[in-house]
Structures are given as C-alpha cells and as structure tokens.
Amino acid sequence: MKEFKKVTGITLALLLAFVLVLSGCSNNNGAGNTPAEKGTNGTKEGAQGEAEGKLKPYEIVMVYPDNTQNDLSTVQEAMNDYMKETYPEMNVTVKLNPVDWGAWADKTNLMMASGEKFDLLFTANWMGFDQQVNKGALLPLDELLAKHGPDIEAVEKDYHGAAMRGGKLYGIHTHQELGGLQGIAFRKDLVEKYKFDLSVFKDGDISKVEPMLETIKKNEPGVTPTVGVSFALSAYFGTGDMDMIIDPVGLYLKSDNSEDQFKVVSMYDTPRYLELAKLNRKWFKAGYLNQDATTPGLDYWTKIKSGKAFSAVGTDVEIVADANVGSVAPMPGRSAAIGVELIQVPLNIDGLRTGKMAATMQAISKTSEDPDRAMMFLNLFFKDKELLTLFNYGVEGKHYVLKDGQVALPEGQKADTVGFYHDNMWQIGNQMLNYTRVGEDIKKYENYEKFNELTAQKPSAMLGFVFDSEPVKNELVAIANVRKTFDPGLLSGQLEPETQLPKLQDKLKAAGIDKVVAEAQKQLDAWRAANGK
Numbered sequence: 001m002k003e004f005k006k007v008t009g010i011t012l013a014l015l016l017a018f019v020l021v022l023s024g025c026s027n028n029n030g031a032g033n034t035p036a037e038k039g040t041n042g043t044k045e046g047a048q049g050e051a052e053g054k055l056k057p058y059e060i061v062m063v064y065p066d067n068t069q070n071d072l073s074t075v076q077e078a079m080n081d082y083m084k085e086t087y088p089e090m091n092v093t094v095k096l097n098p099v100d101w102g103a104w105a106d107k108t109n110l111m112m113a114s115g116e117k118f119d120l121l122f123t124a125n126w127m128g129f130d131q132q133v134n135k136g137a138l139l140p141l142d143e144l145l146a147k148h149g150p151d152i153e154a155v156e157k158d159y160h161g162a163a164m165r166g167g168k169l170y171g172i173h174t175h176q177e178l179g180g181l182q183g184i185a186f187r188k189d190l191v192e193k194y195k196f197d198l199s200v201f202k203d204g205d206i207s208k209v210e211p212m213l214e215t216i217k218k219n220e221p222g223v224t225p226t227v228g229v230s231f232a233l234s235a236y237f238g239t240g241d242m243d244m245i246i247d248p249v250g251l252y253l254k255s256d257n258s259e260d261q262f263k264v265v266s267m268y269d270t271p272r273y274l275e276l277a278k279l280n281r282k283w284f285k286a287g288y289l290n291q292d293a294t295t296p297g298l299d300y301w302t303k304i305k306s307g308k309a310f311s312a313v314g315t316d317v318e319i320v321a322d323a324n325v326g327s328v329a330p331m332p333g334r335s336a337a338i339g340v341e342l343i344q345v346p347l348n349i350d351g352l353r354t355g356k357m358a359a360t361m362q363a364i365s366k367t368s369e370d371p372d373r374a375m376m377f378l379n380l381f382f383k384d385k386e387l388l389t390l391f392n393y394g395v396e397g398k399h400y401v402l403k404d405g406q407v408a409l410p411e412g413q414k415a416d417t418v419g420f421y422h423d424n425m426w427q428i429g430n431q432m433l434n435y436t437r438v439g440e441d442i443k444k445y446e447n448y449e450k451f452n453e454l455t456a457q458k459p460s461a462m463l464g465f466v467f468d469s470e471p472v473k474n475e476l477v478a479i480a481n482v483r484k485t486f487d488p489g490l491l492s493g494q495l496e497p498e499t500q501l502p503k504l505q506d507k508l509k510a511a512g513i514d515k516v517v518a519e520a521q522k523q524l525d526a527w528r529a530a531n532g533k
Helices: 009-023 044-051 072-086 101-114 129-134 142-148 150-159 188-193 198-203 206-219 231-240 271-286 300-305 332-338 371-380 385-393 444-456 470-492 497-511 513-531
Strands: 058-065 092-099 120-123 181-187 224-227 242-246 249-252 264-266 309-316 342-349 361-364 401-403 406-408
Touching (some): 058 101, 058 371, 072 092, 072 385, 092 371, 120 129, 120 371, 129 470, 142 150, 142 371, 150 371, 181 198, 181 206, 198 206, 198 342, 206 271, 224 300, 249 513, 264 513, 271 497, 300 309, 300 332, 332 342, 361 371, 470 497
Parallel strands (some): 058 092, 224 309
Antiparallel strands (some): 120 361, 181 342, 242 249, 401 406
C-alpha cells in the first residue's frame, strides 16, 4: 500500500489521535542515550570496531507496519544469509519486527516509552513523526547520512527538507512517486453492464458518480454502490482542496480570493468541507455507502474482491502512463492484487508538497545501539535490488517466481496461502529498483519517473515550509481527542453535518484550534519573509 499510505481518513485520524494522546506518555527520559550522545560516535562496539578495521556482530531490528506473515522467519533467515555472504564486512544480522496496523500506535509508543532497543523505524507525518521527534524518540541523521548514505543521497538529496526539524534531519524519504492521484475505482464488469459513461469526470467533479451509484443500488441487490474506510471526505477533500500544514490546519486551495493564498485556516471552517460532508450524508442515507465504514480493520478492497461492492470513491489510484484528471484507464496493480478487473478515473493530482515528502520515511531510533550500521543497512535498500526484493517479496521459488521479468506467485499458490505476501514496497528504499507483479504495468516505475517530472513542475506555494508543532503540542493533543469523537461519523456519513459540524467547531475552539491556526500563520509568514515568498 501503498495501501496504507492510502489508508484513508478514519484510520488515519484514529492513528494520529492515538499517537498524539500517547505521545504525552513519553519524553526524552526514555532509556538509552540521548541523540547527542549517539550519532556517528555513539556506538562503542560499532565505531570502535570500525576504527580497528572490524566490526563486532550486531543485530539490526527493523520495526514496520505489516500484516501477519507466516513465513517471516524464513525470509529473515534468507536476508541474514544474504547479508553474511554479500556484505561480510558489515557483520550484521537482521531481525524483522513487523507490527500489525491496528496495534501500531499503541505498540510503538510503548516501545519508545520503555526504551526498547530497535534500530530502523517506519514513520510518516500521518503516523506521529512530529511527536516522535518532539519527544526525542528519533536520532538526528545528518552526520550518519553524510557518512554512510551515498546511495540515499544519489536519489533523495533534494527532498530531505520535509523531514528537517530544528535544522536537523530525522527521516529518510522512500524514493518513489513525488505526488499522488486520488479518484474513483470501478468494477469493470458493472461499468460495461450498465454502459456507464466515465467521460463525465473530465472536470474532476466527484458528484457525477451519483447516478451510477443509484443505478447499482436499484439493480444489483447485495452490492454496495461505493465503499471506503473514510470515503471521499478525507482522501479526496484532504488532498484536493487543502494544502495541509498540520492536519486539520492548512491553506484552502479552493478560495476565489487571491489574498487567501497564504491564509491559514481549519479545514472544518471551509465551505468545501461542509459541501462534501453533506454529500456523504446524502449518500449514506440513500444506501449508496457502506454502513460499516467505522468498523476497525475494514478493508474495502476485500468487499470489491468478494463482489459485494461496485466502487471505491476517494481512493488513491495508480500512476499509469498519461494519467490526468478524468482520464479513464485500467487499474492494473490493484486488479492483479484482488483478482477483479478495475477501471480508474483520477479526480485530483497532487503537486509537489512538503507533506508528501514526509509521508513515507525511515528513521533511526534513539535506542539503537549502533546508529552507524543502521544507516549503512538502510543505504543498501537504495542500491541493492536483491536485498530489497527479499524484504518485499520473500524467497524466490518459495514465495514468488519471476515470469518475463515480473513477480508471480508459485504455481498452486495464492496470496493468502504462500506464506509471505505483502505490499510494503513503498515503505523503504529506492522503489525504482523494484520488480512489478504480474498484472501490473511492467512500465510502472518508468511511469513514476515521468510522473515525477510533471509533479516537480507543480510545487506547493509553501514547499519546504515545515511547521514546528512544539509551541502548540498540548492543543494538538486536545484537538485530536475532539476529532476522534466526530470524524468517524462525519467521514462515514453517519452524522448530520449541519447539526454536528457546528458542535465540532465549538469543541475545537475550546481545544485551542485558533491558537494552532495563529501559530501556523506566524511561522508561515516568517518562513515567507525569510525565503522571499
């Protein structure tokens, strides 16, 4: 996932809420050295051993979100054999420590608070990166990167700004697509059955799907017209209408007043939010939306796979050749993953944004006992296709085979029987080194490169601006607590926005959202003045 990068609103909001709440449980007092004591000189065994021309054995613990993989130990052993054979001078073994998505916030916060030793950590702005930095859970990476990250720098050197805090770097961005597309995914069979005209979406108007949803509701018993964890209000609204500084505060992109270009607002105060909230509510009452959208762990692709849903509205769609707003195209990757032919229509294409650059990162924990080797190991994922393939696809012959240069399941195996099958390619390293799966566009990563060229030409007005949340960290915790009470109902259409949104706005004011808006405006104005924007 990219699916989780693509996890939508409710889940993200809940994750963020948990992270924010739990962040208050920990600070810089955790076990282990402080960042200043580590860095490139912090490892007695590693640095000292390196100086002596040899390194003592070290186990690198990787912590990342993933579903249960029955053959995890087999893959871990294969990675260790590979490291021993290919990089004996590093003298490292790897311990894979995946954490279930649903337990991620609780478990990783506990690990940080208790001072548990681990090295590499997946992190993101939507998974508590700022809070992790604020409480000192991550090491600054500047010196480590300069010393051990030449292959990272070769592809990511221009994109470190989003992970800088207080002038120091705390995260390494995965080298991947620089922007995102959000839109609608449809089952091809039902589009063809009812001869739906998908060219109506050329203007990017999401509401034009409504007659199609109505047709499915009337004629396909047992098929939910559209499904989603958070539906359009988060995935579509959040990216297409707001350039977020720190969720839910940012720049409103739909304003007709040019003087509002750099005016910071809460998304809940914008007319577009209310408009989409009403649309959500209307579709929910009409039975067009899945009624279980707030169920934890809901996977809307499973519903489509099982034939119980027609479309996913507001989802991330794939970067295919010549992808533009309103362009109708097959959705090869997802179709291959779920075994159902899908058609996609992008309704929004992101420009180059600071937030995107901080959406998928690797960090080094302050509890690492050898940050140098953690960075050395991370650097390998940006140059070594074989190591990357082991982590992403498992053991060749057992978990996958290559067919015409693409990854396929061994004969007789399915994704849920093969023992190791996940979609974590977007979490680490240089994605452009990855294989594609059978069914995906074999030119997927070429498409990414071309897409990146276009995205880089559409930079955000505040590209490079990073908000320091420390002055309002208490308000952000209070705001998160308010939001988790209202967001699931509004995002799923279960709450009436005309009555509930004003209540939410009042509670947000009491929680301090005006202070957050003012602080963001102050910092943004200062950044503009300093950078001539």
